[in-house]
Amino acid sequence: MTALDDLDLRTPSRPPLTGALPYPPHSRRAGSLRGSALADLVVLGRESGAVDLSAGVPAFPDPPQAVVEAAVEALREGLNQYDDPRGNRQLREQLAARQPIRTDPETELTVTTGATEGLCAAVLATVDPGDEVVVLEPFYEGFHAAVRLAGGVLRTVPLRRPGWRWDPEDLAAAFGPQTRAVILNSPANPTGRALDAGELAELAEHVERWGVTVISDEVYAGLVFDGRPHISVLDVPGLAERGIVVGSLSKWLAVSGWRLGYVRADAARTRALRKVHEVTTQGTAAPLQAAIARSGVLRDEGWDPAPGLAERRDLIQAALSGFGFRFHPGEGGCFLLADVSGVSDLRGADFCRWLVAEYGVLVVPGTAFFDDPEEGGRYVRVAFNRTPETLAAAADRLARGDRP
Numbered sequence: 001m002t003a004l005d006d007l008d009l010r011t012p013s014r015p016p017l018t019g020a021l022p023y024p025p026h027s028r029r030a031g032s033l034r035g036s037a038l039a040d041l042v043v044l045g046r047e048s049g050a051v052d053l054s055a056g057v058p059a060f061p062d063p064p065q066a067v068v069e070a071a072v073e074a075l076r077e078g079l080n081q082y083d084d085p086r087g088n089r090q091l092r093e094q095l096a097a098r099q100p101i102r103t104d105p106e107t108e109l110t111v112t113t114g115a116t117e118g119l120c121a122a123v124l125a126t127v128d129p130g131d132e133v134v135v136l137e138p139f140y141e142g143f144h145a146a147v148r149l150a151g152g153v154l155r156t157v158p159l160r161r162p163g164w165r166w167d168p169e170d171l172a173a174a175f176g177p178q179t180r181a182v183i184l185n186s187p188a189n190p191t192g193r194a195l196d197a198g199e200l201a202e203l204a205e206h207v208e209r210w211g212v213t214v215i216s217d218e219v220y221a222g223l224v225f226d227g228r229p230h231i232s233v234l235d236v237p238g239l240a241e242r243g244i245v246v247g248s249l250s251k252w253l254a255v256s257g258w259r260l261g262y263v264r265a266d267a268a269r270t271r272a273l274r275k276v277h278e279v280t281t282q283g284t285a286a287p288l289q290a291a292i293a294r295s296g297v298l299r300d301e302g303w304d305p306a307p308g309l310a311e312r313r314d315l316i317q318a319a320l321s322g323f324g325f326r327f328h329p330g331e332g333g334c335f336l337l338a339d340v341s342g343v344s345d346l347r348g349a350d351f352c353r354w355l356v357a358e359y360g361v362l363v364v365p366g367t368a369f370f371d372d373p374e375e376g377g378r379y380v381r382v383a384f385n386r387t388p389e390t391l392a393a394a395a396d397r398l399a400r401g402d403r404p
Helices: 028-032 038-048 065-077 089-097 114-126 141-149 168-174 197-210 267-280 286-295 306-323 348-359 373-378 388-400
Strands: 109-112 132-137 153-160 179-185 213-217 243-248 261-264 335-339 379-383
Touching: 028 141, 038 348, 065 286, 089 109, 089 261, 089 286, 109 114, 109 267, 114 141, 114 179, 114 213, 114 243, 114 261, 114 267, 132 141, 141 153, 141 179, 153 168, 168 197, 179 197, 261 267, 306 335, 306 388, 348 373, 348 379, 373 379
Parallel strands: 132 153, 132 179, 179 213, 213 243
Antiparallel strands: 109 261, 243 261, 335 379
């Protein structure tokens, strides 16, 4: 007789649960995630007939027709099953050729289910519970969520008006022995700022000193205005060696519903984030990846929506300025972050509801873009990737105060 024979391996009976559970029905990480204040406002905007300048869903530009036709063709061919989890080989090769530095499509580039999944995979592959992550504030709200989901600790660096630039002392103070990563976004959602070479060089000094990873959200890299170059972290010594770049095809090609992004990193970081990518999504839509690769749009220098977006930025900036908003001119992307202090004493969602009720224009409260929502209450985010007719309607309502 063995020791195992003496064991009773039957599942022990347990008394039925009564009353409240002794613990919440969710993880602490899930409980720490913020809900979105936008959902209720979008419903309000639709019901009231407001001009929608809230979410970044593009109404401009129209997707390249060649991409749409290639998707239809791929579907009709029956390309409807799993593809390589790393991403369509032809697409990875084309993306690799567009990177600022030499990139191996086999070991350094991964196609993801949108830039959002790419960001989360990068953070989860880099950050352990308790690690500190430096983030510039205001920040894209997805950064807050990704860090919380990984169990990380947010260390914010406030960007100062009027130009949304950091104080060098604030930047230096954010780094320390527990710093594991820094997350950047340029051009930025929500501010529209594009980091310049001097700022990135200054940041590189701290990154090298503390040996941290740089996760750079560059989804608006192709949408930079006024002849200003986009400077990737891959262009900067000290950042390139430690950089994970998150890009978006969905945003650049105005096919946000396709959910196609990519991540470029060195081979060691790529191996780690691919494990997270495969566990969470096991790859992304095969026919849509093939469509972009087959269309040739990534090799087409004629696709450039930036000038059209810059014109739309100018239209909305004139309207906002005339209404009394204060803001830094947009340098790239499709958003502005405007100070409402010169317009009303209301803050946050209350201001947005008032603007819908009185002027029929829907914008997003700035509370979601700050670690302390109270600090963001004086701002609203405005999206301008809209048709000229939509922007003209918004400008007219703000100018005349007409309700819908």
